[in-house]
């Protein structure tokens with residue numbers, strides 16, 4: 001393990017946040033080990049490595065810095081299962097490994113940080129230096145959506161028959177001979193508030209607040225007049 005690189009990546013990750021955290025270190029270590037297991041030099045300069053992270057959070061910044069896989073480069077995907085875990089795919093061969101911290105990683109970290117008192121600090125020190133085999137469980141896996149399906153093809157475009165919006169990357173749905181976006185096909189992540197379809201909101205005080213399921217934390221605040 002290249003400790004200089006580990007320290008550099010951790011410092012870069014911490015600079016994006018208020019401070020360094022154990023999870024950021026796990027993200028860095030996981031990205032480096034994922035590349036190593038697949039024989040891909042990381043942080044990569046090309047696009048051979050494709051990463052699927054199983055939650056969001058600051059640890060994904062560590063993962064991004066260690067691998068150079070990112071949302072913008074289209075080689076980092078979030079499949080939000082609420083886990084600190086990731087699958088690393090060699091997009092040329094399909095070979096894939098899934099890494100997750102061992103369930104006893106916290107306890108093991110203490111063995112590498114015996115002079116540290118608190119849990120937080122002993123995890124920070126331990127996670128930096130403990131061997132990969134003590135920090136991670138590794139599984140050989142096959143991803144169910146292929147990298148080529150995740151990436152689709154350049155120029156792929158469809159127009160939704162319902163809302164008229166353009167859908168890229170072949171994310172449209174065909175139903176009864178018509179093409180729809182997923183939202184209009186009933187598989188969206190939001191619902192329109194009553195009256196929204198015809199309105200164009202140009203000022204924040206014109207936008208109605210939701211009242212039902214899915215309303216945000218500010219839901220009980222007084223509505224603007």
Ligand SMILES: [Zn+2]
Nearest residue numbers: 160163181184
């Ligand atoms: Zn639509």
